[in-house]
Amino acid sequence: MGMLQPILVYITLAIAVGFIVRKFFLPKSLFVSKGAHKRKEKGCGQDDCGCH
Amino acid sequence: MSKQINVALIGNPNTGKTSVFNQLTGLKQKVGNYPGITVEKKEGVCKLPRGVKAHILDLPGTYSLNTTSLDESVAVELLLNKNDKDHPDVAVVISDVENLKRNLLLFTQIKDLRIPAILVINMADRMTRTGISLDIPLLEEKLDTKIALVSTRKGTGIDRLKELISEYKTLSRNPNVDTTVIEPSYFERLKETFPNQDLYKLWLVITQDVNFMPIEKMLIKDSSSFTTKSKSELKRLQQKETILRYQFINGILKETYKIDIAAAKGFRASLDKILTHKIFGYLIFFVILLSIFQAIYDWSGYPQAIIETFFASASEWVKNTLPPGVFTNLIAEGVLSGIGGIVVFVPQIAFLFLFISLLEETGYMSRVVFLMDKLMRPFGLSGKSVVPLISGTACAIPAVMATRTIENWKERLITILVTPFTTCSARLPVYLIIIALVIPKGRFLGLNYQGLTLMLLYLIGFGAAILAAMVLNRILKIKSRSFFVVEMPNYKLPLFKNVVFTVWEKTKSFVVGAGKIILAIAIILWFLGSNGISDNFKNAEEIVEKRIASEGLSDFNRSNIESGLVAYNEALRDSVQNEVYRIDAAAIADSLQQRKEALFETAKNQEISSFKLENSYMGYMGKAIEPIVKPLGYDWKIGIAVLTSFAAREVFVGTLATIYSVGSDEENTDTITQRMAAEVDPTTKKPIFNLASGISLLLFYAFAMQCMSTLAVVKRETNSWKWPTAQLVFMSTFAYLVALIAYQVLK
Numbered sequence: 148m149g150m151l152q153p154i155l156v157y158i159t160l161a162i163a164v165g166f167i168v169r170k171f172f173l174p175k176s177l178f179v180s181k182g183a184h185k186r187k188e189k190g191c192g193q194d195d196c197g198c199h
Numbered sequence: 200m201s202k203q204i205n206v207a208l209i210g211n212p213n214t215g216k217t218s219v220f221n222q223l224t225g226l227k228q229k230v231g232n233y234p235g236i237t238v239e240k241k242e243g244v245c246k247l248p249r250g251v252k253a254h255i256l257d258l259p260g261t262y263s264l265n266t267t268s269l270d271e272s273v274a275v276e277l278l279l280n281k282n283d284k285d286h287p288d289v290a291v292v293i294s295d296v297e298n299l300k301r302n303l304l305l306f307t308q309i310k311d312l313r314i315p316a317i318l319v320i321n322m323a324d325r326m327t328r329t330g331i332s333l334d335i336p337l338l339e340e341k342l343d344t345k346i347a348l349v350s351t352r353k354g355t356g357i358d359r360l361k362e363l364i365s366e367y368k369t370l371s372r373n374p375n376v377d378t379t380v381i382e383p384s385y386f387e388r389l390k391e392t393f394p395n396q397d398l399y400k401l402w403l404v405i406t407q408d409v410n411f412m413p414i415e416k417m418l419i420k421d422s423s424s425f426t427t428k429s430k431s432e433l434k435r436l437q438q439k440e441t442i443l444r445y446q447f448i449n450g451i452l453k454e455t456y457k458i459d460i461a462a463a464k465g466f467r468a469s470l471d472k473i474l475t476h477k478i479f480g481y482l483i484f485f486v487i488l489l490s491i492f493q494a495i496y497d498w499s500g501y502p503q504a505i506i507e508t509f510f511a512s513a514s515e516w517v518k519n520t521l522p523p524g525v526f527t528n529l530i531a532e533g534v535l536s537g538i539g540g541i542v543v544f545v546p547q548i549a550f551l552f553l554f555i556s557l558l559e560e561t562g563y564m565s566r567v568v569f570l571m572d573k574l575m576r577p578f579g580l581s582g583k584s585v586v587p588l589i590s591g592t593a594c595a596i597p598a599v600m601a602t603r604t605i606e607n608w609k610e611r612l613i614t615i616l617v618t619p620f621t622t623c624s625a626r627l628p629v630y631l632i633i634i635a636l637v638i639p640k641g642r643f644l645g646l647n648y649q650g651l652t653l654m655l656l657y658l659i660g661f662g663a664a665i666l667a668a669m670v671l672n673r674i675l676k677i678k679s680r681s682f683f684v685v686e687m688p689n690y691k692l693p694l695f696k697n698v699v700f701t702v703w704e705k706t707k708s709f710v711v712g713a714g715k716i717i718l719a720i721a722i723i724l725w726f727l728g729s730n731g732i733s734d735n736f737k738n739a740e741e742i743v744e745k746r747i748a749s750e751g752l753s754d755f756n757r758s759n760i761e762s763g764l765v766a767y768n769e770a771l772r773d774s775v776q777n778e779v780y781r782i783d784a785a786a787i788a789d790s791l792q793q794r795k796e797a798l799f800e801t802a803k804n805q806e807i808s809s810f811k812l813e814n815s816y817m818g819y820m821g822k823a824i825e826p827i828v829k830p831l832g833y834d835w836k837i838g839i840a841v842l843t844s845f846a847a848r849e850v851f852v853g854t855l856a857t858i859y860s861v862g863s864d865e866e867n868t869d870t871i872t873q874r875m876a877a878e879v880d881p882t883t884k885k886p887i888f889n890l891a892s893g894i895s896l897l898l899f900y901a902f903a904m905q906c907m908s909t910l911a912v913v914k915r916e917t918n919s920w921k922w923p924t925a926q927l928v929f930m931s932t933f934a935y936l937v938a939l940i941a942y943q944v945l946k
Binding site: 159 | 726
């Protein structure tokens with residue numbers, strides 16, 4: 148039971164670091180699937196509008 | 200036998216197209232005042248001079264030939280299809296005199312289809328009231344067409360229109376704009392593939408389904424010679440076409456369309472005269488800004504106090520309810536402190552957006568744009584730059600995107616580069632907390648100092664943007680012509696729903712958008728501040744207790760305990776004198792002793808946590824950058840906050856909230872501001888947050904480019920890393936130098 152709290156802390160930390168790295172340091176294209184791209188084109192039709 | 204010609208009535212919604220149709224045909228049709236009233240094709244017959252009959256079609260309203268809806272596509276398909284029995288011999292383009300610029304976009308597109316086109320300028324009766332004057336012969340010459348100045352309300356100009364329709368064969372079929380210049384190579388390939396086709400018509404057919412639905416096209420076996428890579432590329436070319444058309448229109452309207460506000464009449468005109476007056480206009484704008492910033496401070500106090508108490512109680516509740524351990528500490532000290540440090544500023548941010556939204560809804564913002572144009576022009580900006588600059592008070596990202604309305608590339612680039620100087624909402628929490636720490640709460644002539652300081656910071660940001668624009672205007676060697684045409688909406692009472700929606704959306708996007716980043720950084724910072732590998736960190740309690748035993752507490756803590764005891768003693772004696780308590784002298788001495796011990800224990804724990812923090816991972820990082828920030832009056836803790844806020848400015852407050860709550864036993868009772876105010880420089884023994892370091896910090900944040908997302912948007916809008924890099928280097932260096940000078944002068 149005593150080990151649970153440190154484990155939770157490390158999991159939370161890993162999620163936080165992962166989020167920051169993904170947000171600021173990795174290119175967005177790595178996370179865009181083909182399906183998502185298709186949906187985007189059907190959306191407003193403008194790739195550089197910043198709305199998606 | 201009389202001839203019958205096809206006439207198409209086309210125009211933007213709300214230009215009075217249906218009224219013109221009624222007056223030409225005599226048919227009665229309902230006329231509304233909302234877009235899209237003519238959702239289907241309407242037809243009628245009109246008798247023209249010299250025995251000519253006209254079959255009149257009232258087409259659905261459309262803003263351009265780049266359609267976005269089904270009813271708009273009806274109009275475009277008819278214009279493109281020569282085989283349609285209703286294909287017009289002449290197009291009558293209806294425009295509204297007050298919105299001529301927007302209406303002419305559609306006119307130039309129809310003209311470029313080589314369809315004979317007559318321009319009807321409707322609502323001519325409003326010209327006197329609005330102070331508009333038109334040089335019709337020159338406008339006819341520039342647009343290569345014939346114009347009928349019409350007032351459907353007064354029934355004037357219809358005969359002239361009928362005359363022009365009957366003489367349609369004399370109308371020029373020459374295009375207004377050479378669209379091929381937007382991408383010469385593309386149009387060259389198109390011409391090679393379809394040698395006998397009209398290029399602009401082809402271009403409209405190709406781009407038709409970019410916005411809406413595909414129309415039937417001829418199948419081409421090999422389309423590789425002219426097809427573009429993607430729809431987004433076609434969309435980009437379409438945007439270039441629109442900009443090209445507006446450049447053409449602006450050039451013409453500059454010579455032919457004048458608004459003399461002094462000559463305008465009526466309530467709206469009278470109000471316009473005052474609000475756009477060259478002295479009163481600026482004065483009113485200044486007073487409105489001043490009132491807004493005063494209200495932000497005066498009205499936000501109570502909700503902020505409630506939020507602060509809520510987060511302090513939540514932190515305490517978590518500690519008392521969850522089992523003790525590191526994860527409980529993370530929730531109580533890292534997560535809740537970080538988020539609480541931002542949520543506390545929601546009332547002020549909501550009030551700011553409430554006022555901005557009210558100004559936009561009433562129509563006043565357009566008057567500000569008009570007013571500021573004269574002021575902006577000498578600095579290489581246009582009145583339209585005011586929209587991004589004011590939008591920048593919310594967030595630089597949409598503001599940079601809002602520069603797309605500026606047709607002139609040089610003005611647009613300058614606006615993009617200087618917009619991040621304006622005070623965005625992310626700076627607001629930083630300003631608010633520093634102002635609360637270093638600016639006294641007094642009032643001068645009823646205006647509180649803190650509100651005045653906040654307004655001054657907004658003006659500094661705006662001033663920096665203007666000065667930077669002036670410098671860039673001289674440095675950048677980009678040749679371009681500049682025009683300014685703006686639509687003035689009618690004054691109206693703000694719609695409650697719209698205002699509430701805007702405030703909700705903006706505040707939510709700030710809290711949710713920034714909140715995720717702040718939460719993640721708060722967690723990382725808490726970890727770095729609560730862990731360390733050195734012996735000093737591991738044996739912090741033992742080391743500090745030994746030091747206190749031999750040297751005693753720090754001077755600050757000693758004086759803090761003394762003043763705390765004096766205050767407690769006075770309060771106790773007052774209570775005894777007022778017979779709140781009935782206790783003897785011995786009991787008073789005993790109570791004082793207990794208080795002293797409690798204060799000593801608190802001070803000892805604070806020194807232990809401070810020592811641990813200094814020897815944690817975060818402490819080492821902070822110490823590494825301390826030589827850089829020390830000359831600005833910052834300690835390593837502020838240095839860490841400045842460093843992390845390069846991701847986004849608002850992270851500064853969350854970081855400090857996390858740093859000062861780490862290991863502290865007082866976070867449950869002290870707010871973050873009080874905790875920061877108690878911070879003392881170990882060498883000078885003076886508060887860390889004093890007037891000199893506070894002003895230095897405020898100025899650093901006023902000028903520094905600390906937002907990764909804005910840099911990314913600037914890169915996208917300028918299509919180059921050159922401009923965002925220059926922006927980052929220049930703004931950061933400038934901010935450092937200004938903060939350095941401010942601290943060194945004021946310390």
